Amino acid sequence: MSEITQFCKDVVIQRANTPVTRDQIMELEDAINHLPNQVNLDSCTYHHFAPGVYLHELFIPEGVVITGKIHRTKHLTIVASGTVRITTCNGVEEVTGPAVFVSPAGSKKAIYAITDATIMNPLPTTETDIAKIEEIFIAPTFKALENKP
Numbered sequence: 643m644s645e646i647t648q649f650c651k652d653v654v655i656q657r658a659n660t661p662v663t664r665d666q667i668m669e670l671e672d673a674i675n676h677l678p679n680q681v682n683l684d685s686c687t688y689h690h691f692a693p694g695v696y697l698h699e700l701f702i703p704e705g706v707v708i709t710g711k712i713h714r715t716k717h718l719t720i721v722a723s724g725t726v727r728i729t730t731c732n733g734v735e736e737v738t739g740p741a742v743f744v745s746p747a748g749s750k751k752a753i754y755a756i757t758d759a760t761i762m763n764p765l766p767t768t769e770t771d772i773a774k775i776e777e778i779f780i781a782p783t784f785k786a787l788e789n790k791p
Contacts, residue, residue, distance in 0.1 A: 710751040720739075
C-alpha cells in the first residue's frame with residue numbers, strides 16, 4: 643500500500659467520530675491529485691434545474707475517494723443511493739442512502755464510496771449558468787471564503 647493510499651484511508655476511512663481538519667482535507671485532495679488513473683468526475687456530474695432550484699448530482703463509483711468544493715452557504719447534502727464514508731462537522735460518518743443532512747457554511751467534504759453512490763446538493767437559485775452558480779455558492783479557497791465582502 644502506498645503512503646498516499648494509507649493517508650487516504652487514515653483521513654477518510656478510519657477516523658470515525660474524530661473531527662477532520664481543513665488542512666487534512668486539503669492534504670488529502672493534494673494526495674488524490676497525484677494519484678494515477680483518476681476518475682473523471684465531469685463525466686459523473688449531472689445538473690438539474692427547476693424553478694428557483696439547481697440540483698448538483700454526482701455519481702461516485704465504488705472504491706473512489708474524492709474531495710468536494712468549499713461551500714459558501716449552509717446547504718443540504720443528499721446521499722440518494724449507496725454507502726459512503728463522509729466527513730461531516732461530527733467527523734467521519736458512514737451514511738447509507740437515502741439520507742439527508744445539513745452541511746454548514748464553509749464545509750469541504752471528503753467522501754469514500756464504499757459502494758457505488760449518488761450524492762446531491764440542491765441550491766436555491768434562478769441562475770442556470772454553472773460557472774455563475776459556482777461563483778455564488780463555491781469559494782475557490784478557504785482564504786477566499788474568509789475574505790468575502
